Amino acid sequence: MTDVSLHPAEAPRQGSPALLDIRGIEVIYDEVILVLRGLSLAVPEGKVVALLGSNGAGKSTTLKAVSGLLSTERGEVSDGSIVFDGKNITHFDPARRVRAGLSLCMEGRHVFEHLTVHENLVAGAYGRRGGNAEDFDLVYSFFPKLADLRTRVAGYLSGGEQQMLAIGRALMARPRLLMLDEPSLGLAPLLVQEIFGYIRNLNQETGLTVLVIEQNARRALEIADHGYILEQGRIVIDGTAAELSENPDVKEFYLGMGDAGRKNYRDVKHYRRRKRWL
Template sequence: MREGGTVTFMTPTIATSAAPPPALAIHNIQVVYGGAIEAVRDVSLEVRPGQIVALLGSNGAGKSTVLKAVSGVLDAEDGVIEKGSILLNGRAVEKDPAPAIVRQGMVQVPEGRRLFQTLTVDENLITGAHLQSAAKLAQARDFVFSLFPRLAEMRQTTAGYLSGGEQQMVAIGRALMSQPKILALDEPSLGLAPLVVSEIFRCIQTLRETTGLTILLVEQNASRALAIADYAYIMENGRVVMDGTSEQLRRNADVREFYLGLSSQPGRTSMKDVKHYKRRKRWLS
């Protein structure tokens, strides 16, 4: 895996050529809901400092479950990590509750944004900075407004009156208020118009390039995600079926057809082909 971003690490001089350890490492986790439904099985992935790593797959593949597991919020849906480990900056967190994981530096932007609809933009941002001093709160808010200038103009607007794209900006801004080391984004493009999606993804890329922030991006829109990610994993039926650099996956024939909507063979995507969709995936054979 190749590195991205510009993060400085305190490493001994004799080890300058060695790659830094993963900021987030998941090893063979299995997640079960309600004691009976296996949603994720034997999933392993790594996110190195300063990288954007994408977790791709169709709806129901298990992507969001992985994100909930690393964020410590499975218990809200009667989900349990049955086996495996999750290391955040080298520390095991698979049994930690969400507040402890946030204190360790990982913050999630949930699917659907989940803002406080009756609070203003400014008040929503403040709720994300409950662990910060007043000085750091002001500094973080200024940074959010520089990243999303539109929010500065709407800071006194009630969140419920914002457009979907503006709400997504507030949700990302609220997460950034805690000055995280790792930002986890769950389906940031969901329900947004193409132009707004472009703006959101441009901001995500800018965020990494200007701050070196480590980002785990869960997304169905493979084309958008691979355009900005350093490395990506593809999930199906609760497991990782393929991984590689974004360039490697973009060149892969199956990924191009099944996830990017491209085909080098005219007529290959007929109804007969769709019927044998799973059989024709080489990684599932």
Template sequence: MTEPTVAAGAAPGEGQGPSPGALRLNNVEVIYDEVILVLRGLSLEVAPGSVVALLGSNGAGKSTTLKAVSGLLPTEHGEVTDGQVLLDEQDVTHVDAARRVRRGMSLCMEGRHVFEHLTVQENLVAGAYSRGRARPADLDLVYGYFPRLSELRSRVSGFLSGGEQQMLAIGRALMSHPRLLMLDEPSLGLAPRLVEEIFGHIRRLNQELGTTILVVEQNARQALDIADYGYVMERGRVVLDGPATELRENPDVKEFYLGVGKEGERRSYRDVKHYKRRKRWL
């Protein structure tokens, strides 16, 4: 299989204005199939250049939040019926998904979703579609952050490991020069060592490129370790938020999301009785 051609051009960021990537949701309500209310007046903010973690159990509405931000709700018969989604104070609530990508939003969906029949480099080139054509400098940037992908650039993506596919999914997202990078469960299905590596890459992208990042994650410990700020969701609402350092020390977060009980005792969800009654925010 021949490698795709790429266009010569400026390095990432050249000739562009500042792209802070600030995100704000104001009282967002999402309904599926015109009857199922999932988000119930959700409000949150992601400061430009920050990493924000969105935590919560299954069914809390985390992935729906990302789909509301990225414009993918219509593909699942969902819609924002109230509230606003703002990117850098511009209302994008009813802007279609393709235009949101061009405005600087990029989503890595849960489960990675690489183009399995294409090579690594062809996947990356596809990620630059919204910008016209991929530039060598864009590919060099991705390969610089993920050297393993450079070694595998001619490998068909369906034969990559889970960790390699996750790197590829993030790299493909970077090819569009996102202001706001959203990650849905990047640790899903990965061994602990690979989870550490992936989250290290995420933090480095934020620190070195200044990319604003919103990460949805059930691995609360890893997410809070790299985040500046965090939100905890339950049943379509934010029930707790604060600086990541404070959330890591919050007794409820420790017990219900970090698996640590009183006096540092390790706890299991199965061992916690009266789960809903004991949460201070319910």
């Protein structure tokens, strides 16, 4: 099992080039429901960035906007722009974004359950005609358990194995930016630790840029260089992983490290009112 006991990484250097630059985007569904409200964030090349927030904050919508998948749910970017590697990709179709170097692991894994592990990986490299031996070697070297299970039908894998497969399948596209939507969802704590260890190792050993969307703020900040907190469709605070880990409001609302003795309802209500970013 991979060890993930490490301190938060150093912050991106000032002036470090952003591989992904989201500039004040608004996202609207069904022409009336405004979900993202002028969201801006940057993902420097070679870094791990965590986007944190509660259910309904707009985290998955952000990834769908970057991946070009909003139209499948009657959504659209109504304002702002999404720049990847210096190019405005706001209106690129999903396939063109994948060819540009974006790869997404969707929430819930979504492996092809009727295909084997190896066939799932082949599908991940569809745009590159199934990949080559080097691609498979890379995936199997980072996920040796998948190498042992390469002939197993994916539907019979455990949740942790399916998450490894989903990440491995995304790597088959040779992305420059890997986006992960709730990789810890539905996994036991030890498996969550293992999965985040793999993410850290991929970044450190290959230089892969990663944007991870998570509710498990503690695990995400352990591997991230920088973090953003999203509430009600807006970025309300950002900083290095170390800064966010020490922020008193982040501790209270996302890390579960507030005053355990606060039990009076009036005190709780008053504390929530002083939440600085709202």
